[in-house]
Amino acid sequence: MVVLIVAAAVLVVFAVVCLWGAWENTALQLHSIAVRDEKIPDAFDGFTFAHVSDLHNTQFGEDQSRLAELLAGAKPDVIVVTGDVIDKRRPGTEHALDFFERAVRIAPVYYVTGNHEAVSKEYPDLREKMEKLGVTVLDNRAVDLERGGAHITLAGVDDPMFRTAEADKNASLMREKLAHVLADNGQYTVLLTHRPELFGVYREAGVDLAFAGHAHGGQFRLPWGKGIVAPNQGLFPKYTQGQYHEENGDMVVSRGLGNSSIPIRLNNRPEVVAVTLKKAD
Numbered sequence: 001m002v003v004l005i006v007a008a009a010v011l012v013v014f015a016v017v018c019l020w021g022a023w024e025n026t027a028l029q030l031h032s033i034a035v036r037d038e039k040i041p042d043a044f045d046g047f048t049f050a051h052v053s054d055l056h057n058t059q060f061g062e063d064q065s066r067l068a069e070l071l072a073g074a075k076p077d078v079i080v081v082t083g084d085v086i087d088k089r090r091p092g093t094e095h096a097l098d099f100f101e102r103a104v105r106i107a108p109v110y111y112v113t114g115n116h117e118a119v120s121k122e123y124p125d126l127r128e129k130m131e132k133l134g135v136t137v138l139d140n141r142a143v144d145l146e147r148g149g150a151h152i153t154l155a156g157v158d159d160p161m162f163r164t165a166e167a168d169k170n171a172s173l174m175r176e177k178l179a180h181v182l183a184d185n186g187q188y189t190v191l192l193t194h195r196p197e198l199f200g201v202y203r204e205a206g207v208d209l210a211f212a213g214h215a216h217g218g219q220f221r222l223p224w225g226k227g228i229v230a231p232n233q234g235l236f237p238k239y240t241q242g243q244y245h246e247e248n249g250d251m252v253v254s255r256g257l258g259n260s261s262i263p264i265r266l267n268n269r270p271e272v273v274a275v276t277l278k279k280a281d
Contacts, residue, residue, distance in 0.1 A: 025259070028060060028070050029269045033243050035209055035250050036280040039188045043148030044277050049190075050076035050107065051273040052099075053213025054114070054256025056087040059095045060270075067257070067272070068102035074274040076107045078145070081135075082213040083114025083159060083194035086122060087260055093126045097133070104134045110154060112138050114194040114214065115231075116260070118161035138192055140177050155181050155207075156192040167232055174198050178205040196239035196253045197232045203249035210251040211275075215240045217255030221267040229262075241271075 050071050060067040071079065081103075085096040103109050111130065117123040127137060136143065138156020145152050157177045160170040174195070182189060182205055189208050196212035218227010218240035227240035241255045257270040 024267075024269050025265050026060065027269050028066060028257075029271045030070055030074060030274060031242070031255075031271045032074075032274045032276070033252055034276050034278050035243065035252070036278040037188065037208060037250070038280040039208060040277045040279045041147075041150035041152065041188065042279055043150035044152055044188070045279040047147060047277045048074065048076045049211070049275045049277075050074045050079045051082065051211050051252060051254050051275055052079065052103075052257065053082040053084065053194075053211075053254040054216060054258055054260075055085040055096060055099060056116070056256075056258030056260050057085075057090045057092055057095050058258035058270075059098075060257070064095065064098045064102055067099060068106070070272050071103060072106050074272060076274065077147075078154075079103050079107050079109045080154075080192050080211050081109065081111040082192055082211050082254065083112055084116045084213065084256070084258075084260075085111075085114075086116055086120055086126060087258070088116050088119050089260060091122065093122050093129070096126060097129055100130050100133050100135050109135045110138055110143075110156065110192060111135050112156040112192040112194065113159045113162070115159050115161040118159045140181055142181055142183065144187075151187055153183065153185070153187045153189040154192070155189065157181060159194045170195065170232075171198060171201050174201045175205070178202070178207070182206060195232065196251060197230075197237075199239060199244065199246065199249070199251050202251065203247055207249060209275075210249070211254070212239070212251060213254045213256050215253060215255075216259065216262075217241045217265065217268040217271075219262050219265060219268065223267065227268075
Protein backbone atom coordinates (compact mmCIF):
# COMPACT_ATOMS: atom_id res chain seq x y z
CA MET A 1 0.00 0.00 0.00
CA VAL A 2 2.77 2.43 0.94
CA VAL A 3 4.59 1.61 -2.31
CA LEU A 4 1.44 2.38 -4.31
CA ILE A 5 0.98 5.71 -2.53
CA VAL A 6 4.58 6.71 -3.16
CA ALA A 7 4.34 5.64 -6.81
CA ALA A 8 1.12 7.61 -7.24
CA ALA A 9 2.69 10.69 -5.65
CA VAL A 10 5.69 10.44 -7.96
CA LEU A 11 3.42 10.18 -10.99
CA VAL A 12 1.39 13.20 -9.88
CA VAL A 13 4.52 15.29 -9.37
CA PHE A 14 5.86 14.19 -12.75
CA ALA A 15 2.56 15.08 -14.46
CA VAL A 16 2.45 18.49 -12.79
CA VAL A 17 6.04 19.25 -13.87
CA CYS A 18 5.26 18.18 -17.45
CA LEU A 19 2.09 20.30 -17.61
CA TRP A 20 3.84 23.29 -16.05
CA GLY A 21 6.73 22.93 -18.49
CA ALA A 22 4.41 22.59 -21.49
CA TRP A 23 2.59 25.79 -20.53
CA GLU A 24 5.71 27.70 -19.56
CA ASN A 25 7.54 26.95 -22.81
CA THR A 26 4.90 28.83 -24.83
CA ALA A 27 3.90 31.49 -22.26
CA LEU A 28 5.49 34.58 -23.76
CA GLN A 29 6.58 37.36 -21.44
CA LEU A 30 7.60 40.99 -21.94
CA HIS A 31 10.54 42.01 -19.74
CA SER A 32 11.23 45.75 -19.44
CA ILE A 33 14.65 47.21 -18.59
CA ALA A 34 15.96 50.78 -18.36
CA VAL A 35 19.62 51.39 -19.19
CA ARG A 36 20.98 54.64 -17.78
CA ASP A 37 24.14 56.33 -19.01
CA GLU A 38 25.29 59.94 -19.05
CA LYS A 39 26.74 59.30 -22.50
CA ILE A 40 23.28 58.74 -24.02
CA PRO A 41 22.30 61.83 -26.08
CA ASP A 42 19.34 63.84 -24.80
CA ALA A 43 17.42 63.09 -27.99
CA PHE A 44 17.71 59.35 -27.34
CA ASP A 45 16.27 59.56 -23.82
CA GLY A 46 13.28 57.20 -24.02
CA PHE A 47 14.48 55.39 -27.15
CA THR A 48 13.32 51.75 -26.93
CA PHE A 49 14.84 48.58 -28.36
CA ALA A 50 12.77 45.39 -28.52
CA HIS A 51 15.22 42.53 -28.14
CA VAL A 52 14.48 39.09 -29.62
CA SER A 53 16.82 36.10 -29.52
CA ASP A 54 17.00 32.34 -30.00
CA LEU A 55 13.72 31.69 -31.77
CA HIS A 56 15.08 28.26 -32.79
CA ASN A 57 12.40 27.67 -35.41
CA THR A 58 9.61 27.90 -32.81
CA GLN A 59 6.07 29.05 -33.58
CA PHE A 60 4.06 31.37 -31.33
CA GLY A 61 0.59 31.58 -32.80
CA GLU A 62 -0.46 31.37 -36.43
CA ASP A 63 2.21 33.09 -38.54
CA GLN A 64 3.85 34.24 -35.25
CA SER A 65 0.77 36.31 -34.36
CA ARG A 66 1.27 36.06 -30.57
CA LEU A 67 4.92 37.03 -30.80
CA ALA A 68 4.11 39.97 -33.08
CA GLU A 69 1.39 41.17 -30.71
CA LEU A 70 3.82 41.18 -27.80
CA LEU A 71 6.43 43.02 -29.87
CA ALA A 72 3.96 45.66 -30.96
CA GLY A 73 2.92 46.18 -27.35
CA ALA A 74 6.50 47.12 -26.46
CA LYS A 75 6.22 50.11 -28.87
CA PRO A 76 9.85 49.82 -29.98
CA ASP A 77 11.77 52.37 -31.99
CA VAL A 78 13.83 49.47 -33.41
CA ILE A 79 13.80 45.68 -33.08
CA VAL A 80 17.12 43.91 -32.55
CA VAL A 81 17.56 40.16 -33.11
CA THR A 82 20.64 38.40 -31.74
CA GLY A 83 20.79 35.13 -33.62
CA ASP A 84 19.63 31.52 -33.71
CA VAL A 85 16.31 32.20 -35.40
CA ILE A 86 16.70 28.75 -37.01
CA ASP A 87 17.83 25.45 -35.52
CA LYS A 88 20.23 22.87 -36.90
CA ARG A 89 18.18 20.05 -35.35
CA ARG A 90 14.85 21.19 -36.82
CA PRO A 91 15.33 22.25 -40.45
CA GLY A 92 13.09 24.90 -41.92
CA THR A 93 12.94 28.69 -42.16
CA GLU A 94 9.19 29.30 -42.35
CA HIS A 95 8.73 30.31 -38.70
CA ALA A 96 11.71 32.67 -38.84
CA LEU A 97 10.45 34.33 -42.01
CA ASP A 98 6.92 34.64 -40.59
CA PHE A 99 8.45 36.45 -37.62
CA PHE A 100 10.51 38.83 -39.73
CA GLU A 101 7.60 39.56 -42.07
CA ARG A 102 5.52 40.73 -39.10
CA ALA A 103 8.38 42.45 -37.26
CA VAL A 104 9.34 44.80 -40.11
CA ARG A 105 5.79 46.19 -40.03
CA ILE A 106 6.30 47.23 -36.40
CA ALA A 107 9.72 48.89 -36.49
CA PRO A 108 13.08 48.73 -38.33
CA VAL A 109 14.72 45.34 -37.71
CA TYR A 110 18.45 44.73 -37.21
CA TYR A 111 19.84 41.21 -37.02
CA VAL A 112 23.05 39.31 -36.30
CA THR A 113 23.71 35.60 -36.64
CA GLY A 114 24.08 32.92 -33.98
CA ASN A 115 25.92 29.63 -33.92
CA HIS A 116 22.99 27.76 -35.49
CA GLU A 117 23.04 29.99 -38.57
CA ALA A 118 26.78 29.37 -38.81
CA VAL A 119 26.30 25.62 -39.25
CA SER A 120 23.09 25.70 -41.31
CA LYS A 121 23.04 25.23 -45.07
CA GLU A 122 19.72 27.10 -45.03
CA TYR A 123 21.22 30.37 -43.84
CA PRO A 124 22.27 31.88 -47.21
CA ASP A 125 18.75 31.49 -48.58
CA LEU A 126 17.25 32.74 -45.30
CA ARG A 127 19.45 35.83 -45.36
CA GLU A 128 18.45 36.66 -48.92
CA LYS A 129 14.76 36.42 -48.04
CA MET A 130 15.21 38.41 -44.83
CA GLU A 131 16.90 41.25 -46.67
CA LYS A 132 14.10 41.29 -49.27
CA LEU A 133 11.67 41.78 -46.38
CA GLY A 134 13.68 44.79 -45.22
CA VAL A 135 15.75 43.31 -42.40
CA THR A 136 19.19 44.91 -41.94
CA VAL A 137 21.85 42.23 -41.42
CA LEU A 138 24.74 43.67 -39.42
CA ASP A 139 27.45 41.30 -40.59
CA ASN A 140 30.55 42.78 -38.94
CA ARG A 141 29.56 46.36 -39.61
CA ALA A 142 27.99 49.37 -37.96
CA VAL A 143 25.25 51.83 -38.85
CA ASP A 144 24.35 55.25 -37.51
CA LEU A 145 21.00 55.78 -35.78
CA GLU A 146 19.73 59.37 -35.82
CA ARG A 147 17.11 60.98 -33.63
CA GLY A 148 16.43 64.67 -33.19
CA GLY A 149 19.76 65.57 -34.76
CA ALA A 150 21.73 63.30 -32.39
CA HIS A 151 23.44 60.02 -33.28
CA ILE A 152 24.35 56.68 -31.70
CA THR A 153 26.21 53.75 -33.24
CA LEU A 154 24.54 50.37 -33.73
CA ALA A 155 27.07 47.63 -34.58
CA GLY A 156 26.75 43.92 -35.14
CA VAL A 157 29.09 40.94 -35.37
CA ASP A 158 28.71 37.50 -36.91
CA ASP A 159 28.97 34.53 -34.60
CA PRO A 160 32.53 33.19 -34.19
CA MET A 161 31.34 29.75 -35.38
CA PHE A 162 31.51 31.09 -38.94
CA ARG A 163 35.30 31.03 -38.52
CA THR A 164 36.05 28.27 -36.01
CA ALA A 165 34.45 25.59 -33.86
CA GLU A 166 37.16 25.98 -31.20
CA ALA A 167 35.63 27.93 -28.33
CA ASP A 168 39.01 28.98 -26.93
CA LYS A 169 39.52 31.11 -30.06
CA ASN A 170 36.25 33.04 -29.71
CA ALA A 171 37.68 35.90 -27.63
CA SER A 172 40.55 36.63 -30.02
CA LEU A 173 38.23 36.42 -33.03
CA MET A 174 35.80 38.82 -31.39
CA ARG A 175 38.57 41.31 -30.60
CA GLU A 176 39.58 41.18 -34.24
CA LYS A 177 36.01 41.76 -35.42
CA LEU A 178 35.38 44.65 -33.05
CA ALA A 179 38.63 46.38 -33.99
CA HIS A 180 37.39 46.37 -37.58
CA VAL A 181 33.76 47.28 -36.85
CA LEU A 182 33.88 49.98 -34.17
CA ALA A 183 34.87 53.56 -34.91
CA ASP A 184 36.47 55.78 -32.29
CA ASN A 185 33.94 58.57 -32.77
CA GLY A 186 32.87 59.15 -29.16
CA GLN A 187 29.27 58.15 -29.84
CA TYR A 188 27.21 55.96 -27.54
CA THR A 189 27.77 52.50 -29.02
CA VAL A 190 25.33 49.58 -29.00
CA LEU A 191 26.50 46.12 -30.08
CA LEU A 192 24.41 43.19 -31.29
CA THR A 193 26.09 39.84 -30.63
CA HIS A 194 25.02 36.29 -29.87
CA ARG A 195 27.58 35.56 -27.13
CA PRO A 196 27.14 36.90 -23.57
CA GLU A 197 30.21 35.08 -22.26
CA LEU A 198 32.42 37.59 -24.11
CA PHE A 199 31.15 40.62 -22.15
CA GLY A 200 34.70 41.46 -21.04
CA VAL A 201 35.84 41.66 -24.65
CA TYR A 202 32.99 44.02 -25.54
CA ARG A 203 33.84 46.32 -22.65
CA GLU A 204 37.52 46.34 -23.60
CA ALA A 205 36.51 47.44 -27.10
CA GLY A 206 34.53 50.41 -25.78
CA VAL A 207 31.01 49.06 -26.26
CA ASP A 208 28.54 50.94 -24.05
CA LEU A 209 25.62 48.49 -24.37
CA ALA A 210 25.67 44.95 -25.73
CA PHE A 211 22.64 42.80 -26.58
CA ALA A 212 23.18 39.02 -26.46
CA GLY A 213 21.33 35.70 -26.24
CA HIS A 214 22.68 32.14 -26.53
CA ALA A 215 22.35 31.22 -22.82
CA HIS A 216 18.62 30.34 -22.98
CA GLY A 217 18.24 31.81 -19.51
CA GLY A 218 20.27 28.99 -18.03
CA GLN A 219 17.62 26.57 -19.37
CA PHE A 220 16.40 25.55 -15.89
CA ARG A 221 16.17 28.38 -13.36
CA LEU A 222 16.22 27.79 -9.62
CA PRO A 223 13.46 29.45 -7.55
CA TRP A 224 15.84 32.22 -6.47
CA GLY A 225 16.67 33.04 -10.09
CA LYS A 226 19.97 31.27 -10.82
CA GLY A 227 20.32 29.53 -14.19
CA ILE A 228 21.74 26.00 -14.16
CA VAL A 229 23.49 25.49 -17.50
CA ALA A 230 24.38 27.51 -20.60
CA PRO A 231 26.44 26.83 -23.73
CA ASN A 232 30.04 28.05 -23.46
CA GLN A 233 29.49 28.92 -19.78
CA GLY A 234 28.83 25.49 -18.30
CA LEU A 235 27.13 24.92 -14.95
CA PHE A 236 25.71 27.88 -13.00
CA PRO A 237 26.61 30.39 -15.71
CA LYS A 238 27.31 34.03 -14.93
CA TYR A 239 25.34 35.67 -17.74
CA THR A 240 21.89 34.23 -18.40
CA GLN A 241 19.19 36.92 -18.34
CA GLY A 242 18.58 40.57 -17.70
CA GLN A 243 20.95 43.51 -17.30
CA TYR A 244 24.61 43.35 -16.28
CA HIS A 245 26.80 46.37 -15.54
CA GLU A 246 30.55 46.10 -15.24
CA GLU A 247 33.24 48.79 -15.53
CA ASN A 248 31.26 51.40 -17.46
CA GLY A 249 29.65 48.88 -19.79
CA ASP A 250 26.16 47.33 -19.86
CA MET A 251 24.90 44.10 -21.36
CA VAL A 252 21.33 42.85 -21.72
CA VAL A 253 20.92 39.10 -22.14
CA SER A 254 17.65 37.66 -23.42
CA ARG A 255 16.38 34.32 -22.11
CA GLY A 256 15.32 33.74 -25.69
CA LEU A 257 12.22 32.15 -27.15
CA GLY A 258 12.89 28.57 -28.20
CA ASN A 259 14.84 25.47 -27.26
CA SER A 260 17.45 23.36 -28.99
CA SER A 261 19.47 20.43 -27.61
CA ILE A 262 17.56 20.62 -24.30
CA PRO A 263 13.90 20.61 -25.37
CA ILE A 264 12.28 22.12 -22.27
CA ARG A 265 12.62 25.11 -19.94
CA LEU A 266 11.71 25.29 -16.25
CA ASN A 267 11.05 28.55 -14.34
CA ASN A 268 12.25 30.20 -17.52
CA ARG A 269 9.52 31.60 -19.74
CA PRO A 270 10.33 32.71 -23.30
CA GLU A 271 10.64 36.46 -23.49
CA VAL A 272 10.88 39.64 -25.50
CA VAL A 273 12.99 42.29 -23.76
CA ALA A 274 12.08 45.98 -24.05
CA VAL A 275 15.18 48.08 -23.30
CA THR A 276 14.71 51.83 -22.92
CA LEU A 277 17.64 54.24 -22.92
CA LYS A 278 17.64 56.85 -20.16
CA LYS A 279 19.94 59.88 -20.03
CA ALA A 280 21.67 59.76 -16.66
CA ASP A 281 22.34 62.95 -14.70
